[in-house]
Amino acid sequence: NAGVMQNPRHLVRRRGQEARLRCSPMKGHSHVYWYRQLPEEGLKFMVYLQKENIIDESGMPKERFSAEFPKEGPSILRIQQVVRGDSAAYFCASSPPDRNTGELFFGEGSRLTVL
Amino acid sequence: GQNIDQPTEMTATEGAIVQINCTYQTSGFNGLFWYQQHAGEAPTFLSYNVLDGLEEKGRFSSFLSRSKGYSYLLLKELQMKDSASYLCAVMDSNYQLIWGAGTKLIIKP
Numbered sequence: 496n497a498g499v500m501q502n503p504r505h506l507v508r509r510r511g512q513e514a515r516l517r518c519s520p521m522k523g524h525s526h527v528y529w530y531r532q533l534p535e536e537g538l539k540f541m542v543y544l545q546k547e548n549i550i551d552e553s554g555m556p557k558e559r560f561s562a563e564f565p566k567e568g569p570s571i572l573r574i575q576q577v578v579r580g581d582s583a584a585y586f587c588a589s590s591p592p593d594r595n596t597g598e599l600f601f602g603e604g605s606r607l608t609v610l
Numbered sequence: 611g612q613n614i615d616q617p618t619e620m621t622a623t624e625g626a627i628v629q630i631n632c633t634y635q636t637s638g639f640n641g642l643f644w645y646q647q648h649a650g651e652a653p654t655f656l657s658y659n660v661l662d663g664l665e666e667k668g669r670f671s672s673f674l675s676r677s678k679g680y681s682y683l684l685l686k687e688l689q690m691k692d693s694a695s696y697l698c699a700v701m702d703s704n705y706q707l708i709w710g711a712g713t714k715l716i717i718k719p
Contacts, residue, residue, distance in 0.1 A: 538699075598658065600655075603651065
């Protein structure tokens with residue numbers, strides 16, 4: 496029973512390039528969350544998605560960032576025209592349909608470094 | 611605004627007991643979670659409290675007082691592998707998790 500799968504684990508981009516981070520939730524999970532974590536800081540909520548729907552994107556920067564969770568395939572967090580401040584660990588988490596339990600299952604994270 | 615406060619860093623000795631506190635102010639309350647995160651790894655679930663009182667799970671216990679907006683995580687018989695960050699998170703009225711910045715626990719021999 497595979498857990499939450501994220502790839503790539505490490506990504507290096509130059510300023511102005513695009514970064515695409517992928518997340519496959521646990522089997523049977525229909526809710527996906529993206530978080531950003533800077534070194535020595537806590538998790539910052541970015542976006543909550545269900546299949547083909549963005550439920551809550553209140554934590555997403557207004558520009559350059561977008562997320563999707565298509566009917567088929569993984570969820571994707573896309574960062575256009577990356578800047579050095581985008582360097583962080585991006586964690587994806589999933590939860591089962593009954594999200595009232597609140598327990599999230601996290602992927603290993605994707606570490607983005609912008610040169 | 612919504613706020614979760616926990617100490618930035620704590621140090622304890624192997625074999626001892628340590629208590630990590632968390633206070634919160636959120637719009638609504640649907641439970642409080644503790645997660646453990648080792649450096650460079652994903653957070654893993656430790657405990658969930660929604661009613662007042664103490665929940666014990668092996669060497670780890672978690673306490674909640676909703677009237678005081680307060681929780682603590684108690685770790686007994688500390689082991690070196692317990693060195694990690696401990697994250698407090700509260701689920702608000704919209705079932706969204708609000709995260710604290712984490713407490714880095716350093717265990718010394």
